Amino acid sequence: MSELTALDSVYISAVLADTVDQLAVLGKIMPQTFEGRPDANEMVGDEISQILDSQRNLESTYENLIHQRGELRGGPKRDMGRLQENSQQISSVVGGLRNANQTFTKSLKQSPLTADNLYKMQDDRQFLQDVLSDTLEEMLKEKTFMAIIQAVSMEKEKKAELQNTILKEEEGRKEIKSLQKQIATVRIEREEETQQRNQMIAHLKDQLQEMKAKTSMEGKYVQKDAEVAMGQTQKRCSLTEKEMKNEIELLKQKIDEEQRVNTEIETYLKRHQTEMEEKVEYWMEKYDKDVEAKTHELEVLKASKANDLSRLQELTNPPATCDEPSVDQPSAGQSAASNNQGDNDLKDAIKRQVSEALCSRAVIDKVANAIFDLVEKRLEEEVTSKVYEAISMDLESKCSEIKQLNEKVKLLQNSVKDLQTAKDEAEQYSRRNCLRIHGIVETPNESTDDKVLEVINRHLGIDLGPAAIDRSHRVNRRHSSSHSNDAAGPEHSATYADATRRSNPRAIIVKFTRYNDRQQVYKARTKLRHVQGAKIFIRESLTNIRSSLYWETLQNNKVKSVWSQDGKIFAFTKENKRITIGCKNDLDLI
Numbered sequence: 001m002s003e004l005t006a007l008d009s010v011y012i013s014a015v016l017a018d019t020v021d022q023l024a025v026l027g028k029i030m031p032q033t034f035e036g037r038p039d040a041n042e043m044v045g046d047e048i049s050q051i052l053d054s055q056r057n058l059e060s061t062y063e064n065l066i067h068q069r070g071e072l073r074g075g076p077k078r079d080m081g082r083l084q085e086n087s088q089q090i091s092s093v094v095g096g097l098r099n100a101n102q103t104f105t106k107s108l109k110q111s112p113l114t115a116d117n118l119y120k121m122q123d124d125r126q127f128l129q130d131v132l133s134d135t136l137e138e139m140l141k142e143k144t145f146m147a148i149i150q151a152v153s154m155e156k157e158k159k160a161e162l163q164n165t166i167l168k169e170e171e172g173r174k175e176i177k178s179l180q181k182q183i184a185t186v187r188i189e190r191e192e193e194t195q196q197r198n199q200m201i202a203h204l205k206d207q208l209q210e211m212k213a214k215t216s217m218e219g220k221y222v223q224k225d226a227e228v229a230m231g232q233t234q235k236r237c238s239l240t241e242k243e244m245k246n247e248i249e250l251l252k253q254k255i256d257e258e259q260r261v262n263t264e265i266e267t268y269l270k271r272h273q274t275e276m277e278e279k280v281e282y283w284m285e286k287y288d289k290d291v292e293a294k295t296h297e298l299e300v301l302k303a304s305k306a307n308d309l310s311r312l313q314e315l316t317n318p319p320a321t322c323d324e325p326s327v328d329q330p331s332a333g334q335s336a337a338s339n340n341q342g343d344n345d346l347k348d349a350i351k352r353q354v355s356e357a358l359c360s361r362a363v364i365d366k367v368a369n370a371i372f373d374l375v376e377k378r379l380e381e382e383v384t385s386k387v388y389e390a391i392s393m394d395l396e397s398k399c400s401e402i403k404q405l406n407e408k409v410k411l412l413q414n415s416v417k418d419l420q421t422a423k424d425e426a427e428q429y430s431r432r433n434c435l436r437i438h439g440i441v442e443t444p445n446e447s448t449d450d451k452v453l454e455v456i457n458r459h460l461g462i463d464l465g466p467a468a469i470d471r472s473h474r475v476n477r478r479h480s481s482s483h484s485n486d487a488a489g490p491e492h493s494a495t496y497a498d499a500t501r502r503s504n505p506r507a508i509i510v511k512f513t514r515y516n517d518r519q520q521v522y523k524a525r526t527k528l529r530h531v532q533g534a535k536i537f538i539r540e541s542l543t544n545i546r547s548s549l550y551w552e553t554l555q556n557n558k559v560k561s562v563w564s565q566d567g568k569i570f571a572f573t574k575e576n577k578r579i580t581i582g583c584k585n586d587l588d589l590i
Helices: 006-029 040-074 080-109 115-142 146-316 332-358 361-430 448-458 483-488 490-503 515-530 544-554 584-588
Strands: 434-438 469-474 508-512 537-540 559-565 568-573 578-581
Touching: 006 115, 040 080, 115 146, 146 361, 361 544, 434 515, 448 469, 448 508, 508 515, 515 537, 537 559, 544 559, 544 568, 544 578, 544 584, 578 584
Parallel strands: none
Antiparallel strands: 434 508, 434 537, 469 508, 559 568, 568 578
């Protein structure tokens, strides 16, 4: 950039110096703000007063037109032309009021009395004064005006940045407007959705009320149905139990009969075996005796045979004469012939003896008796073996039948046990709303409901009314006094009965209408321990089986405390262990 001439620089310097002086004087005479000055309203009052006057005139005109429209509408004859003209005038007045309002608001926003406008003017004046001062110094020293050029370029850049900021602000405003529209849309949708949900909630509440009513009716029906079904089940169980008991009795009778028959058969077999053993001993002795007799007879026969042979030889060989010479040793041929002849003679003699013996009646009887004894012995052995086999088979069949009957009895006993368990559970479930209260003094013509409510309200601190109790009564019947008390007179009997009632009152069984009331009373039963002068305690109404199990558990030396909850029996041992008692076997495991 080229430098200015001396004359041009002097001229420009003089102008710049004069401008800087005027700006400095303006900064001295111009106030920082007009706020708080008494003449501040006078500076802009004329314009605002004109706007207000015009607005008041428009308001009065609007009121007159409204009054005129009312008169036109309320008159007997309606003038449609004047009414339309009046409506047009009202519309124009409303538009004028709107424009006057906007003008008044705009004038208030653009008022020169505001501090922001004055501060802006002071800043612009100071900036111009500084730029011109720097330019003047540069002009005097270097005869150039780079400072003003730089200031102008910087202001252009700031203006461009401001324009970009304005554009961004406009875009942001547009985006904000779009977002606001979206928010409004979403709000509307949410409101509609909320309204729909409220409607749905109301509808669901109606349905819930209907369902509650329906559920209560169904619950009552199901409860009654369950009670009827339980009654029928109990009846069926009782009938089935009776039938099974009868069947068990029949089976027991059959088993007894089979055992008796088995015993008789065993006795008979043992007796028969003893008889057979005696017979065997008898026949063995007889056999030994017969053998000895036959052996003796055989020896006798052998001796007689020898005698007969010797006799036969004597008869067959005649004695030699004295005149004939004796022969000491016969020849070999003669001895062999004599032996053969002796054998033949022996055979003939035996044949004669056998034929003679067969012709003898005594010998035939002996042989027949021996054969008969042998046959009888063989038959007796065979019959004994067959009878023993038959009896063994019969015993095996009877034993298998008895085993089957025992298994059947076990099955029936298990079935009866299951039925008894089911019956006990059903009976305990029917007592779920019942409690037994012990220790309440018994009086003549008493109301057990009132006494129970008195104990509950006074000692337990639970507020229950008469509607909470379904029914209540004393357990068991009062035993009648002895004959001696009856003989002593009615007064003595009444006194004795009253004393007995006071000393040992019967328990009261209470059936509550609601299970929750029953639970509330049962949980608060421990408060009765602190009641002085009264030994009142509350227990659950248990079945006979569970009640006996409860007392057996209570009498066990290893148990510290016993209680029940919903028919289940629990106990604390002396080792501080909590156990559940379901049957008598659990007591043995403690």
